[in-house]
Amino acid sequence: MSDLELNPLFARTDEATSFPRHRIPEAGSLPETAYQLIHDEAMLDGNARMNLATFVGTWMDDHANRLYSEAFDKNMIDKDEYPATAEIEDRCWRMIARLWNAPDPDHTMGTSTVGSSEACMFGGLALKRRWQHRRRAAGESTERPNIVLSSAVQVCWEKFCNYFDVEPRYVPVSEEHRVLDGHDLDSYVDENTIGVVAILGVTYTGMYEPVAAIAAALDDIEDRRGLDIRIHVDAASGGMIAPFLQPDLEWDFRLPRVASINTSGHKYGLVYPGLGWIVWRTQEDLPEDLVFRVSYLGGDMPTLALNFSRPGAQVLLQYYLFLQLGMDGYRRVQGTTMEVARYLAGEIGKMPDFELWSEDLDIPVFAWRLAVEDASGGARRERKWTLYDLSDRLRMHGWQVPAYPMPDDLSDVTVQRIVVRNGMSHDLATLFVRDLRTCVHYLDGLAAPLPSSADCGQGRGFHH
Numbered sequence: 462m463s464d465l466e467l468n469p470l471f472a473r474t475d476e477a478t479s480f481p482r483h484r485i486p487e488a489g490s491l492p493e494t495a496y497q498l499i500h501d502e503a504m505l506d507g508n509a510r511m512n513l514a515t516f517v518g519t520w521m522d523d524h525a526n527r528l529y530s531e532a533f534d535k536n537m538i539d540k541d542e543y544p545a546t547a548e549i550e551d552r553c554w555r556m557i558a559r560l561w562n563a564p565d566p567d568h569t570m571g572t573s574t575v576g577s578s579e580a581c582m583f584g585g586l587a588l589k590r591r592w593q594h595r596r597r598a599a600g601e602s603t604e605r606p607n608i609v610l611s612s613a614v615q616v617c618w619e620k621f622c623n624y625f626d627v628e629p630r631y632v633p634v635s636e637e638h639r640v641l642d643g644h645d646l647d648s649y650v651d652e653n654t655i656g657v658v659a660i661l662g663v664t665y666t667g668m669y670e671p672v673a674a675i676a677a678a679l680d681d682i683e684d685r686r687g688l689d690i691r692i693h694v695d696a697a698s699g700g701m702i703a704p705f706l707q708p709d710l711e712w713d714f715r716l717p718r719v720a721s722i723n724t725s726g727h728k729y730g731l732v733y734p735g736l737g738w739i740v741w742r743t744q745e746d747l748p749e750d751l752v753f754r755v756s757y758l759g760g761d762m763p764t765l766a767l768n769f770s771r772p773g774a775q776v777l778l779q780y781y782l783f784l785q786l787g788m789d790g791y792r793r794v795q796g797t798t799m800e801v802a803r804y805l806a807g808e809i810g811k812m813p814d815f816e817l818w819s820e821d822l823d824i825p826v827f828a829w830r831l832a833v834e835d836a837s838g839g840a841r842r843e844r845k846w847t848l849y850d851l852s853d854r855l856r857m858h859g860w861q862v863p864a865y866p867m868p869d870d871l872s873d874v875t876v877q878r879i880v881v882r883n884g885m886s887h888d889l890a891t892l893f894v895r896d897l898r899t900c901v902h903y904l905d906g907l908a909a910p911l912p913s914s915a916d917c918g919q920g921r922g923f924h925h
């Protein structure tokens with residue numbers, strides 16, 4: 462047998478079986494050896510389908526997988542070289558503009574991005590630039606812009622404020638006001654407020670912020686104080702749920718105060734990681750000086766992107782799903798995902814140790830905490846374990862279910878959360894419930910409390 466026929470690869474003469482970790486090795490290796498090594502190391506990752514922490518797409522069908530592999534070499538920015546992909550991007554955001562009830566979808570602006578974070582940066586930048594133009598035109602200072610948002614915003618908004626010098630004014634969540642709901646908004650806004658962020662699907666809990674109530678509070682503020690403050694809706698997850706499952710809920714461009722909306726194509730848009738969308742209400746809501754022109758078929762094409770190069774394949778995948786599922790298919794897929802989430806929430810809510818964070822579900826995401834009282838309202842149950850211990854224990858069955866503290870002013874509350882996505886069947890969900898019960902039973906049976914893993918920096922990060 463020649464050396465190259467020898468398998469496993471690691472038994473071949475002169476073949477490296479381990480590589481330096483932080484330096485490019487001097488000599489290369491056979492492609493199959495390098496492949497096998499990396500393939501094996503990646504096995505140490507969790508199983509993406511059992512990752513109930515992520516919002517991001519982990520399942521697509523074989524046609525999508527085929528399209529992906531046919532298009533992984535396309536650069537989204539090369540509009541001139543890939544005019545078909547550029548045209549499809551344009552069609553997709555126009556479809557989304559209609560989905561979100563833009564008043565005049567032919568007279569608006571949108572774009573794909575690498576995810577919701579980039580889209581939020583643009584939403585925030587457009588609000589800031591508009592405010593600056595208005596203030597300059599009135600001969601007023603543009604020194605100290607601020608933005609009002611819930612303390613439960615996703616970390617991308619903290620980044621926006623940090624990177625683009627905007628003061629964040631966080632409205633704390635509390636037991637009474639579990640989301641930003643317009644309450645006390647008056648004391649947070651002033652003439653330097655560039656906008657208010659409303660979240661459709663709070664990352665921590667899945668709850669919708671009532672965009673209409675926030676808009677009404679801002680209407681009232683405008684009447685009394687003359688401040689015209691617009692809303693950006695961060696619909697990273699809800700933007701592709703609400704149009705299908707809650708079509709009568711007014712959260713989008715039906716509300717005149719909503720200037721822009723983002724979503725993640727790679728969340729409930731159902732595409733693999735690497736895709737976000739943002740759409741503005743009208744072209745005027747996006748200041749012209751934020752737009753760059755690239756050459757496109759001898760003409761010019763407006764573009765908006767923080768990065769220059771970026772994969773184009775995900776845009777084709779989004780278009781594939783729009784054509785393949787249609788409105789009806791999206792309704793059915795999201796509806797099924799929601800049913801599975803309701804089933805899981807129902808089972809977990811019934812268990813005496815847990816208390817669901819909210820009664821009903823907005824998106825197929827829910828959180829729970831340890832029950833303070835027993836089912837009959839009696840005294841606190843004696844428990845030797847925490848949700849962090851449960852999270853650890855579930856990992857032994859392959860499930861990844863994060864536990865983490867809530868943001869201010871609820872940081873003493875720990876919750877655990879499940880994100881149900883397309884691909885989590887009812888069947889799989891029943892197996893999860895079985896494993897969850899096994900884990901609780903095991904933890905209950907321990908003689909002594911586990912050393913607290915909450916102190917090991919676990920928790921935050923999972924959901925961010």
Ligand SMILES: Cc1ncc(COP(=O)(O)O)c(C=O)c1O
Pocket residue numbers: 516575576577578579581615617660661662663664695696697698725736737924925
């Ligand atoms: C409400 C919200 N906004 C923004 C983001 C960031 O999205 P992306 O991961 O697409 O950048 C997330 C991600 O979970 C989110 O839940």
